[in-house]
Amino acid sequence: MADSSVRPHIKSAAFIQAFLLVPVLAALLSVFSPLPASAAALRNIVIDPGHGGLYTGAKGKFGSLEKDITLSVSLKLRTLIERSMSYRVVMTREKDLDVSLENRAAVANNNDAQVFVSIHVNGSVRKKAHGAETFFMNVNASDEETRKLAYLENTSDQLDAKIADEDQDEVKMILWDMAQTAYVRQSSRLAEMIQQELNQALRLENRGIKQAGFKVLQGVACPAVLVEIAFISNPDEERRLSDEAFQNQVAEAIFRGLSQYLKLYPQK
């Protein structure tokens, strides 16, 4: 009798010991790991080169494609950040690949991005349209309405009775789809700082920031902007867009705006 009651007790004690050992070992490992302590704490900046693969984006009269220019400028921006900032850069694509708009937002969210910068090249029906523009997400009234509605339904007691399981998923998807609504103010600050640098670097007349309902920004859960570096539909700007010096100038301006912002707002 005594034996049988003792044995399980011993077994469970061994179990508990084993469980305690795991975190202790993990802690020891992390302390003595060869990586510098700061490396683990490095935060991520996600850069999103617009389009890619079959999705070329806007096309120029002389044959340049939005997807190629966005990648080239994004890689330059990455180099600048990695050279002088203590952030890690995660790219949504590094090659000429298709990446869905949802997956781009997912890259930001899965890497707990500090900021998300999407690089694009503009196109307009108006050939004369020109200049760099920084956008942030436009949260329109109907989105606000849907979000409130989803919130009210979620807090209702009769939620389970009223909403079928598959609809609940849909409500969650809608909320997920609107993650950016929580960061609109910070996003507009970031956009301002980048646009200011672009205006100076490219000697643009005092251009303001703009808002639009970008699909790629909707689900991003951190401050996020979309930079349109020039108009590919404008023949003069199309020529400049493939110019290495122009691309560097743009990447540097974005980099300066970004570092200013991160100095002022080191927390997300």
Next chain:
Amino acid sequence: MLKSPRTALLLALAAAAVGLALFFFLSDNRESIRKGGRGTEASVPENAEETDARPKRIVKLMFLNEDGEAFIPEEREITADETSPSVEAREIVAELIQGSKTGLLSAIPPETRLIQAYVTKDGTAYVDFSREFAEKHPSGTSAEMETIYAVVDSLAYNLTSVKKVCLLVDGEERETLAGHIAINRPIPPDFTLIARN
């Protein structure tokens, strides 16, 4: 070896076909969009106006010019139907697709056809375009906004019952027109995009 002249001929024909296909593929959309209206109104019989006794009304359609970003409203006469905003919505979109009659720029690919348009009781207009609306679109953030708001503002500006507009392509909801602006939910108008005066 015997068949070689035939093979050569076949190859030449295939090359020519590929060349032609490429030519048509490369010379497609941007040019045609710039041209604006196609003047299809010419095919309407001249006595149509006289025999049509239905009441008319003037609407304003949203086009662009090179000088600024704002829409320039162009007046157009449509057949009025006070009982059904859906009927008027169809006329407005059909006229918009025709393009400007005063040389303004249209943001809608001219190959586009209107499949259907209706306005629900809650004030949402559903407009279903043929696939060319997206496929022939030149892409680009500004170009997409120009297209989307040309439709949304033209409808909401002229039809007081329309509070937002849902754009469909070939009967289906789409994420974006060409990779930028979300169109998967109804879009409220933005009248600040229209030039004043």
